[in-house]
Amino acid sequence: MSIQVDHVTKKFGAFTVLNDVNLHVRSGELIALLGPSGCGKTTLLRILAGLERPDQGRIFLHGTEVTDHRITERQVGFVFQHYALFRHMTVADNVAFGLTVKPRAQRPSAARIQEKVEELLTLVQLQAMADRYPSQLSGGQRQRVALARALAVEPKLLLLDEPFGALDAKVRKELRRWLRRLHDELHITGILVTHDQEEALEVADRVVVMHQGNVEQIGTPDEVYENPATPFVYQFLGDVNVFHGRMSQGRGMDGEDRTITPEWEHFPEEREVTFVRPHDLELSVSRTSPTQLEATVRFVNTAGARVHLELESKESSELIAVELTRERYRELKLQPGNVVYLHPKQLQVFKVPAT
Amino acid sequence: MRLILKQPSILPGFGLTLGFTVFYLSLIVLIPLSGLFIKTSALSWGQFWEMITTSRAIASYQLTFGASLIGALINGLFGSIIAWVLVRYRFPGRAFIDALVDLPFALPTAVAGITLAAIYASNGWLGRYLDLFGIKVAFTPLGVLVALTFIGLPFVVRTVQPVLQDLDKEVEEAATTLGANRWQTFLAVIVPELWPALLTGIAMAFARAVGEYGSVIFIAGNMPLKSEITPLLIMTKLEQYDYTGATALGVVMLVVSFVLALAINLLQWWSSARHMNQ
Numbered sequence: 001m002s003i004q005v006d007h008v009t010k011k012f013g014a015f016t017v018l019n020d021v022n023l024h025v026r027s028g029e030l031i032a033l034l035g036p037s038g039c040g041k042t043t044l045l046r047i048l049a050g051l052e053r054p055d056q057g058r059i060f061l062h063g064t065e066v067t068d069h070r071i072t073e074r075q076v077g078f079v080f081q082h083y084a085l086f087r088h089m090t091v092a093d094n095v096a097f098g099l100t101v102k103p104r105a106q107r108p109s110a111a112r113i114q115e116k117v118e119e120l121l122t123l124v125q126l127q128a129m130a131d132r133y134p135s136q137l138s139g140g141q142r143q144r145v146a147l148a149r150a151l152a153v154e155p156k157l158l159l160l161d162e163p164f165g166a167l168d169a170k171v172r173k174e175l176r177r178w179l180r181r182l183h184d185e186l187h188i189t190g191i192l193v194t195h196d197q198e199e200a201l202e203v204a205d206r207v208v209v210m211h212q213g214n215v216e217q218i219g220t221p222d223e224v225y226e227n228p229a230t231p232f233v234y235q236f237l238g239d240v241n242v243f244h245g246r247m248s249q250g251r252g253m254d255g256e257d258r259t260i261t262p263e264w265e266h267f268p269e270e271r272e273v274t275f276v277r278p279h280d281l282e283l284s285v286s287r288t289s290p291t292q293l294e295a296t297v298r299f300v301n302t303a304g305a306r307v308h309l310e311l312e313s314k315e316s317s318e319l320i321a322v323e324l325t326r327e328r329y330r331e332l333k334l335q336p337g338n339v340v341y342l343h344p345k346q347l348q349v350f351k352v353p354a355t
Numbered sequence: 356m357r358l359i360l361k362q363p364s365i366l367p368g369f370g371l372t373l374g375f376t377v378f379y380l381s382l383i384v385l386i387p388l389s390g391l392f393i394k395t396s397a398l399s400w401g402q403f404w405e406m407i408t409t410s411r412a413i414a415s416y417q418l419t420f421g422a423s424l425i426g427a428l429i430n431g432l433f434g435s436i437i438a439w440v441l442v443r444y445r446f447p448g449r450a451f452i453d454a455l456v457d458l459p460f461a462l463p464t465a466v467a468g469i470t471l472a473a474i475y476a477s478n479g480w481l482g483r484y485l486d487l488f489g490i491k492v493a494f495t496p497l498g499v500l501v502a503l504t505f506i507g508l509p510f511v512v513r514t515v516q517p518v519l520q521d522l523d524k525e526v527e528e529a530a531t532t533l534g535a536n537r538w539q540t541f542l543a544v545i546v547p548e549l550w551p552a553l554l555t556g557i558a559m560a561f562a563r564a565v566g567e568y569g570s571v572i573f574i575a576g577n578m579p580l581k582s583e584i585t586p587l588l589i590m591t592k593l594e595q596y597d598y599t600g601a602t603a604l605g606v607v608m609l610v611v612s613f614v615l616a617l618a619i620n621l622l623q624w625w626s627s628a629r630h631m632n633q
């Protein structure tokens with residue numbers, strides 16, 4: 001089922017939660033709404049489900065306007081961050097709930113419901129847990145029950161509100177891969193709300209980055225990661241070093257050789273901010289080019305697949321983070337206190353809007 | 356109250372607080388009540404049995420426990436509705452209604468009894484109209500029921516209200532997204548969550564009603580075999596200096612109340628232990 005969000009605005013009192021949001025989701029896509037807490041992503045999801053009403057704008061599901069339709073008419077499945085399971089019902093009864101509350105004429109027979117529940121529990125790999133109560137399950141298992149329960153009514157659209165937010169890191173990783181596989185099997189249109197950029201980039205077909213009620217960028221994980229449209233997106237999608245400076249006629253005044261967006265060449269002098277990802281910084285122990293930045297190694301963390309360094313430099317008020325491969329680190333033989341020279345392999349400059 | 360010490364607690368003061376608890380309960384509850392049993396033990400089993408099974412006594416048990424139970428159940432239903440309205444809706448005068456609920460707690464029971472009797476008497480504000488339909492409330496067992504319902508109301512409201520307040524909104528939303536209508540959501544999702552609190556409230560309203568004296572005697576009419584409650588019968592015996600007779604009836608009330616309270620506690624424990632063991 002395709003989704004069209006058309007100029008949706010939502011206010012809570014004087015606070016604008018969603019500001020003229022537009023979004024199109026193709027049938028069968030899995031979309032991640034990504035942003036920090038309070039950016040409006042959950043509100044957008046709840047508006048799609050019918051749990052909230054937009055103040056302005058319209059929602060279309062499969063080409064039909066549903067802005068004023070009730071929740072039950074929308075055929076959406078909703079998965080909550082804190083599972084929202086019925087704790088006085090067994091796992092099987094939880095999953096069967098959506099079927100047992102159907103009007104008598106549409107309700108499947110008891111045998112058919114049981115069959116369906118078994119099918120779904122097999123799908124979420126919890127066949128053995130059918131007679132348990134939710135309190136007897138782990139967080140990951142509970143969320144799988146919640147998912148099976150939402151899928152039982154065969155929704156056209158699956159909405160997931162930070163479904164893995166309350167789980168620990170390892171379970172979260174397992175579950176999101178499992179969710180991706182499940183989505184590939186079922187081809188159901190899905191929208192996943194998350195504040196975890198790694199989760200969004202790994203699971204979704206497309207990512208919608210939101211900030212303060214606005215959509216900052218919509219694109220495939222590659223697009224948003226490689227070509228962030230705004231400073232916010234750049235900073236939100238992964239670690240980043242920020243260098244503040246001024247530029248004149250499209251060139252940084254400190255004379256560094258940079259790739260600068262041509263559209264800014266005509267601005268006489270602007271404050272600018274440069275972003276460099278830690279893994280885009282190259283280190284050498286001796287100066288090979290005059291544009292390199294001199295820095296001193298302060299901290300080294302060798303735990304993990306890559307080595308993380310923190311450097312101090314006159315050019316930056318904050319410590320500069322650098323990520324190296326283990327091989328490169330061994331080659332350089334770096335110790336805290338060593339002087340190194342930095343060169344960005346890739347960077348992005350944004351003009352700071354005049355305030 | 357934890358009487359079984361399974362393992363040393365990390366918190367200090369277990370011995371001290373448990374000691375105090377036992378001492379305090381003995382002083383306030385156990386010693387006076389055992390006095391009741393000691394006084395009664397002056398009777399032989401035969402005498403005791405005879406004394407507590409007179410037709411007048413049995414009629415009074417039926418009225419006391421029967422009216423208390425019905426009153427508690429009525430409160431269970433309407434108290435829940437009041438709690439629901441107070442928690443779920445915002446309306447002018449809500450704080451006023453909230454305070455009104457506590458009135459049966461605060462009001463001297465005699466005042467309540469006199470007021471009810473005046474209103475429901477056949478020339479009272481309400482009694483006058485009920486009389487037209489042949490319904491007599493004051494000075495009948497129905498009057499007892501009205502008084503016992505009145506004094507039990509706050510217990511149900513005040514136990515259900517906080518649970519309703521803490522009810523996870525998402526659970527209801529989940530039910531709605533799964534296609535349940537309001538009524539189905541209420542029955543299948545909300546009622547089971549409220550059930551333990553509701554049972555507690557009903558049990559407390561019941562316990563309160565069984566022990567009620569002040570408000571009932573004014574409206575009951577106190578006719579032996581008909582509208583006489585057991586506490587009044589005990590009072591009558593005391594006035595006739597029949598102390599052992601009074602304590603014998605007291606023992607019956609005590610035992611029945613304790614067994615009922617225990618049964619309700621077990622029911623509650625059973626209904627919540629299955630799925631809320633976290």
